[in-house]
Amino acid sequence: MADIVVFPEVREAILACGGDPINTCFQCGVCSATCPWGRVAGSPFNIRAMMHMGRLGYEGFETEDILYACTTCSHCGARCPRQVGIVDVVRAMRNVIGETGSIPKTLRAPVGSIKANGNPWGQERADRRLWMKDPVPEFTAETEYFLFVCCTSAYDGRSQNIARSVARLLDRAGVSYGVIGNEEQCCGESLRKIGAEEDFTALTRANIALYQKKGVRKIITTSPHTLFTLKKEYPELGGEFEVLHYTELLASLVEQGKLTFRARPETTVIYHDPCYLGRHNGIYDAPRRLLAAVPGLTPTDFEPSREDSLCCGGGGARIWMETKPGMRFSDQKVDQAVKKGAGVLATACPYCIVMLEDSARNAGCGETLLVRDISEVLASALA
Ligand code: SF4
Ligand code: SF4
Numbered sequence: 001m002a003d004i005v006v007f008p009e010v011r012e013a014i015l016a017c018g019g020d021p022i023n024t025c026f027q028c029g030v031c032s033a034t035c036p037w038g039r040v041a042g043s044p045f046n047i048r049a050m051m052h053m054g055r056l057g058y059e060g061f062e063t064e065d066i067l068y069a070c071t072t073c074s075h076c077g078a079r080c081p082r083q084v085g086i087v088d089v090v091r092a093m094r095n096v097i098g099e100t101g102s103i104p105k106t107l108r109a110p111v112g113s114i115k116a117n118g119n120p121w122g123q124e125r126a127d128r129r130l131w132m133k134d135p136v137p138e139f140t141a142e143t144e145y146f147l148f149v150c151c152t153s154a155y156d157g158r159s160q161n162i163a164r165s166v167a168r169l170l171d172r173a174g175v176s177y178g179v180i181g182n183e184e185q186c187c188g189e190s191l192r193k194i195g196a197e198e199d200f201t202a203l204t205r206a207n208i209a210l211y212q213k214k215g216v217r218k219i220i221t222t223s224p225h226t227l228f229t230l231k232k233e234y235p236e237l238g239g240e241f242e243v244l245h246y247t248e249l250l251a252s253l254v255e256q257g258k259l260t261f262r263a264r265p266e267t268t269v270i271y272h273d274p275c276y277l278g279r280h281n282g283i284y285d286a287p288r289r290l291l292a293a294v295p296g297l298t299p300t301d302f303e304p305s306r307e308d309s310l311c312c313g314g315g316g317a318r319i320w321m322e323t324k325p326g327m328r329f330s331d332q333k334v335d336q337a338v339k340k341g342a343g344v345l346a347t348a349c350p351y352c353i354v355m356l357e358d359s360a361r362n363a364g365c366g367e368t369l370l371v372r373d374i375s376e377v378l379a380s381a382l383a
Pocket of ligand 2: 031034035036037047069070071072073074075076077086087
């Protein structure tokens, strides 16, 4: 960490942005020992050192491979003996960067696109419905659930199959759901992770007003990142909704006998816990129960898994940044899945799918290790 300059006002700005948990850090280093970047040779990122820099008011942390390396996976926070809200501190430090207009160049494109088009993918606002091949119901005041299809599954060609699969499963189970369509826009999770706090606040207020005008009370999300943002961050700005990830709802529908699956060829399915479904929202069992409901599939786990699951590397806005080959956490997951003889690597997050599929392709096993969202596994096995 060369070229360090001390600015007391930086420390004050971090505290003012909600980074006060930094004061309880006593520099034990447990976080650095837990952090997945510790497994990556050549990474300059060290969370303990970054906490030290922030606490003393150093500058020089605002680069893609230091402050913006953190995937906000929250593995460190779960182990910190002082229960420091490390992800909150990272967010506060990024807010300071956002306020000074020094967001890394790569991240300015998704921020600009969300502001201009309502999505981070540089796509037209009017194309938000293009994921639908079959008609999808419109949300009305009589509809029970608003289905919030995240921007990735609305616009990214690969990920659109996740949105279609979730809709098929909801149709089959007779769920009352609907979409708002072209008036919908990004939930804002990337804005907040990047540090564009003012833009996040403006977007969130607009979304809350739209949902309230439409009479939304319950929301199903396709992405655990959206789940986190709508469930845990929207209430800060007055948006109180009942928010569920689709795996939670489907698991209860399976238990009620409203969804059944036909036998699939004998296959070992290894399940990757997305950080924002597992550690951030405590959802570990519903996805596993869903996989176990398909005859022929043998679910298995990564080691470690659940609370100790290794992050795919795509959270905390890393999905918008390039991670050099050999430095991707998802490569380690694919390697282990292959060694365990899995035929399918299943997960329940569009970002994880992007990261893991890329790693499987680069490892040359994209044909033999299928990376699938749980919704896709289930939709292809509908009885
Ligand atoms: S584990 Fe907690 S107390 Fe220890 S260095 Fe990290 S943040 Fe500080
Ligand atoms: S949140 Fe994850 S990536 Fe960020 S410092 Fe903690 S363990 Fe490392």
